[in-house]
Amino acid sequence: MRILVDMDGVLSDFDGEFLKRWRERHPEKIYIPLEERTSFYVKDSYPEDLKPLVTDILLEPSFFREMMPMTGAIQAMKEMKDMGFEIFICTSPLTAYKNCVLEKYEWVEKHLGADWVSQIILTKDKTLVKGDYLIDDKPAISGVETNPTWEHIVYDRPYNRDVSKKRLDWSNWKDVIDL
Amino acid sequence: MRILVDMDGVLSDFDGEFLKRWRERHPEKIYIPLEERTSFYVKDSYPEDLKPLVTDILLEPSFFREMMPMTGAIQAMKEMKDMGFEIFICTSPLTAYKNCVLEKYEWVEKHLGADWVSQIILTKDKTLVKGDYLIDDKPAISGVETNPTWEHIVYDRPYNRDVSKKRLDWSNWKDVIDL
Numbered sequence: 001m002r003i004l005v006d007m008d009g010v011l012s013d014f015d016g017e018f019l020k021r022w023r024e025r026h027p028e029k030i031y032i033p034l035e036e037r038t039s040f041y042v043k044d045s046y047p048e049d050l051k052p053l054v055t056d057i058l059l060e061p062s063f064f065r066e067m068m069p070m071t072g073a074i075q076a077m078k079e080m081k082d083m084g085f086e087i088f089i090c091t092s093p094l095t096a097y098k099n100c101v102l103e104k105y106e107w108v109e110k111h112l113g114a115d116w117v118s119q120i121i122l123t124k125d126k127t128l129v130k131g132d133y134l135i136d137d138k139p140a141i142s143g144v145e146t147n148p149t150w151e152h153i154v155y156d157r158p159y160n161r162d163v164s165k166k167r168l169d170w171s172n173w174k175d176v177i178d179l
Numbered sequence: 180m181r182i183l184v185d186m187d188g189v190l191s192d193f194d195g196e197f198l199k200r201w202r203e204r205h206p207e208k209i210y211i212p213l214e215e216r217t218s219f220y221v222k223d224s225y226p227e228d229l230k231p232l233v234t235d236i237l238l239e240p241s242f243f244r245e246m247m248p249m250t251g252a253i254q255a256m257k258e259m260k261d262m263g264f265e266i267f268i269c270t271s272p273l274t275a276y277k278n279c280v281l282e283k284y285e286w287v288e289k290h291l292g293a294d295w296v297s298q299i300i301l302t303k304d305k306t307l308v309k310g311d312y313l314i315d316d317k318p319a320i321s322g323v324e325t326n327p328t329w330e331h332i333v334y335d336r337p338y339n340r341d342v343s344k345k346r347l348d349w350s351n352w353k354d355v356i357d358l
Binding site: 088102118145 | 272
């Protein structure tokens with residue numbers, strides 16, 4: 001069994017890091033708590049005049065490097081590996097790739113260990129990658145392959161609750177993935 | 180038709196950059212001209228005591244960024260795209276990823292243009308990626324998939340002449356790939 005695991009919002013706490021920085025940089029401005037987010041892209045939840053400030057934070061050096069792991073993520077990855085699954089980290093860099101590409105590699109080495117770095121697949125198009133499952137918080141995964149080999153399992157987040165697919169988080173993954 | 184194209188030694192002149200730096204740094208030491216290379220990994224052609232110096236060069240900042248394009252590579256990529264093929268750049272970073280990961284992205288943006296950056300797939304395991312052809316100078320491509328979907332077409336280089344697979348370079352690719 002081969003499982004592809006997304007990074008932002010699945011392994012690493014993208015939204016936590018964003019909100020922390022947003023409130024530090026702009027304590028006087030509104031913020032949208034994670035539980036009130038209804039759109040996948042954080043920018044889409046903010047009014048037009050604040051969107052450039054949202055982007056500025058995502059592009060800050062260290063933004064991707066300093067994210068905390070999602071609760072239970074590191075343990076789940078190691079357990080899945082120990083169970084003999086092939087685990088790959090399948091992640092899309094920002095189009096403005098300058099900081100995020102290297103920092104994603106550094107994050108994996110820091111939190112999972114150097115031997116996990118070889119499991120990284122960096123691609124804008126995940127439909128091309130062969131696997132049995134793709135665990136991803138994005139509501140819909142599209143690309144050049146209209147019939148990917150994997151089944152998309154939604155990593156449960158407030159902004160994807162309207163998606164009617166199999167879903168899990170790191171507290172219940174063993175009940176969801178057929179072992 | 181989807182074609183996956185390797186970077187080092189196929190799009191970018193890895194060996195040219197190495198030899199240039201090697202002769203600058205170590206003018207008094209032996210060097211192995213490309214035509215005499217019989218091993219895929221450049222280090223394997225050098226005596227034991229020089230191997231660390233070879234590695235030092237590959238890890239220099241700017242090594243990956245400053246490679247020249249292979250003759251005809253940029254034109255071939257644009258022609259293949261114009262012919263309606265899906266073209267992806269499928270490349271494996273060094274295990275010591277620090278400089279090479281970001282510099283591969285910068286190279287693609289500089290030499291092919293910003294809209295090609297989205298076509299990059301960075302992976303240590305190319306057998307996982309679905310395509311019709313993989314153009315790669317490495318003699319044998321292995322990974323977790325024993326039956327990749329692609330046919331490996333060898334990009335012709337002195338160190339892979341013993342491989343009996345379909346082969347091409349950018350001067351004759353139109354005769355080799357079934358159009």
